[in-house]
Amino acid sequence: MSEKFSVEIISPDKSIIKTNAIEVIIPSYEGEMGILKDHIPLITFLRPGFVRIKSEIDKEFFVEDGTVEFAENNLLILTSTAKDLSEMKKSSIDSIITEAEKKISGDNITDKEKYLLSYKIDTLKKIN
Amino acid sequence: MPSLDDLKKRIKSVKSTQKITKAMKMVAAAKLRKAQENAEKGRPYSQKMQNIILNLTKSINDINNAPKLLVGTGEDKIHLCVVLTADRGLCGGFNTNICKLAKINFKKILKEGKKLKIITVGSKGLDQIKREYGKYIVKKFSFKEKKQISFDEAEIIGNEIIKLFNDKEFDKCILFYNNFKNVITQIPQAQQIIPAESKIEENKEENFLSYEFEPDEDEILEDLLPKNISTQVFKAFLENAASEQGSRMTAMDNATRNAGELVDKLTINYNRSRQASITKELIEIISGAESL
Numbered sequence: 001m002s003e004k005f006s007v008e009i010i011s012p013d014k015s016i017i018k019t020n021a022i023e024v025i026i027p028s029y030e031g032e033m034g035i036l037k038d039h040i041p042l043i044t045f046l047r048p049g050f051v052r053i054k055s056e057i058d059k060e061f062f063v064e065d066g067t068v069e070f071a072e073n074n075l076l077i078l079t080s081t082a083k084d085l086s087e088m089k090k091s092s093i094d095s096i097i098t099e100a101e102k103k104i105s106g107d108n109i110t111d112k113e114k115y116l117l118s119y120k121i122d123t124l125k126k127i128n
Numbered sequence: 129m130p131s132l133d134d135l136k137k138r139i140k141s142v143k144s145t146q147k148i149t150k151a152m153k154m155v156a157a158a159k160l161r162k163a164q165e166n167a168e169k170g171r172p173y174s175q176k177m178q179n180i181i182l183n184l185t186k187s188i189n190d191i192n193n194a195p196k197l198l199v200g201t202g203e204d205k206i207h208l209c210v211v212l213t214a215d216r217g218l219c220g221g222f223n224t225n226i227c228k229l230a231k232i233n234f235k236k237i238l239k240e241g242k243k244l245k246i247i248t249v250g251s252k253g254l255d256q257i258k259r260e261y262g263k264y265i266v267k268k269f270s271f272k273e274k275k276q277i278s279f280d281e282a283e284i285i286g287n288e289i290i291k292l293f294n295d296k297e298f299d300k301c302i303l304f305y306n307n308f309k310n311v312i313t314q315i316p317q318a319q320q321i322i323p324a325e326s327k328i329e330e331n332k333e334e335n336f337l338s339y340e341f342e343p344d345e346d347e348i349l350e351d352l353l354p355k356n357i358s359t360q361v362f363k364a365f366l367e368n369a370a371s372e373q374g375s376r377m378t379a380m381d382n383a384t385r386n387a388g389e390l391v392d393k394l395t396i397n398y399n400r401s402r403q404a405s406i407t408k409e410l411i412e413i414i415s416g417a418e419s420l
Contacts, residue, residue, distance in 0.1 A: 010172050010176060012170055012174075012279045012282075012362050013166060013169060013170055013278070013279065013366075014169040014170075015169060015172060028342060029342070029343060030343060041338065041339040042340045042341075042342070043180060043183065043184065043339050043340075043342075044341065044343075044348070045348060045351050045352070067177070067180060067348075067351075067352055069176070069179075069180050071183075071339070076176055076180075078173060078176060078180075
């Protein structure tokens with residue numbers, strides 16, 4: 001199919017997925033962003049959220065941070081925190097949420113960290 | 129001429145040494161496969177990261193306002209050298225090669241009248257460097273307890289480097305590690321990470337893409353550059369781990385072979401002297417019988 005472009009998610013220790021997709025939705029720092037084929041070259045970074053890869057089989061990943069580059073119909077997502085949503089256990093999600101909630105209610109926290117943490121909690125709660 | 133008993137003991141001891149080196153070789157070979165895989169898997173991340181930064185660098189117009197991590201402090205007085213070595217010995221020239229390269233650089237830096245600061249990672253490097261350059265060491269790390277080094281450890285060191293940089297403790301940062309080429313060749317390397325070495329190739333200019341940035345370049349760079357430091361440290365870790373196992377494997381293979389040769393030589397010696405003593409006894413018996 002010609003409307004497809006290649007997607008690659010790489011973490012520091014391995015390449016998590018390399019596939020073709022029709023559309024990829026990424027949680028960019030300033031809002032969710034859908035990427036289709038022939039998007040203009042783009043560099044941005046991520047806030048906590050879901051990366052959704054739409055193809056014959058849809059795939060979803062939870063990411064906390066990362067960098068995205070799109071150039072010449074290659075989407076590259078560099079992240080150290082990507083987790084396949086179907087492989088995440090409910091108990092571990094809950095423990096991450098409580099930890100994040102503890103951090104957000106702490107005193108010494110910058111606005112930026114607060115912003116990122118609140119997104120993290122929101123997205124994780126959506127899974128349940 | 130050592131006695132028969134002595135020779136026997138020596139043969140036995142060499143044989144047991146051989147057993148140990150053989151076992152170490154096997155273990156190293158098994159670990160090597162994993163370490164090599166990890167190193168190869170880790171390469172794309174750091175490469176792509178450098179690519180993105182390179183692209184970003186090209187689109188910066190105002191070089192004076194660019195982040196300091198990228199362009200440096202503008203001075204070249206204090207050099208920070210991060211020397212990555214192993215925590216264990218018995219791996220051939222692995223640790224020595226890194227230290228040798230590092231020491232050559234130290235000498236050069238001091239000769240030029242610049243200030244030197246050293247961070248060592250891994251206890252073996254520390255042992256070799258502290259004899260001559262002990263007073264320059266500002267920080268030492270060792271992850272001896274860790275079975276496998278993960279990104280977290282690299283981040284600890286990355287953050288330390290960035291902290292020192294923000295405190296204006298140094299102007300230039302160089303990483304020393306072994307680059308894993310293949311099982312028998314590991315090349316000690318010095319890589320400059322701050323300021324980021326920008327190798328802008330002329331012929332690539334045609335492929336230059338004008339990127340859309342969200343948020344703007346400066347903000348992305350500010351987020352990306354510290355991450356890049358940790359990534360480069362992590363890459364060095366992975367390369368080092370693979371090199372260490374490769375180097376150990378070859379060293380232990382050589383040791384096993386040497387031990388084998390030694391055993392052969394000693395066995396010949398042993399047999400000869402046994403033969404000699406038998407002959408001597410025979411002569412004694414015969415001459416005793418003749419004199420009767």
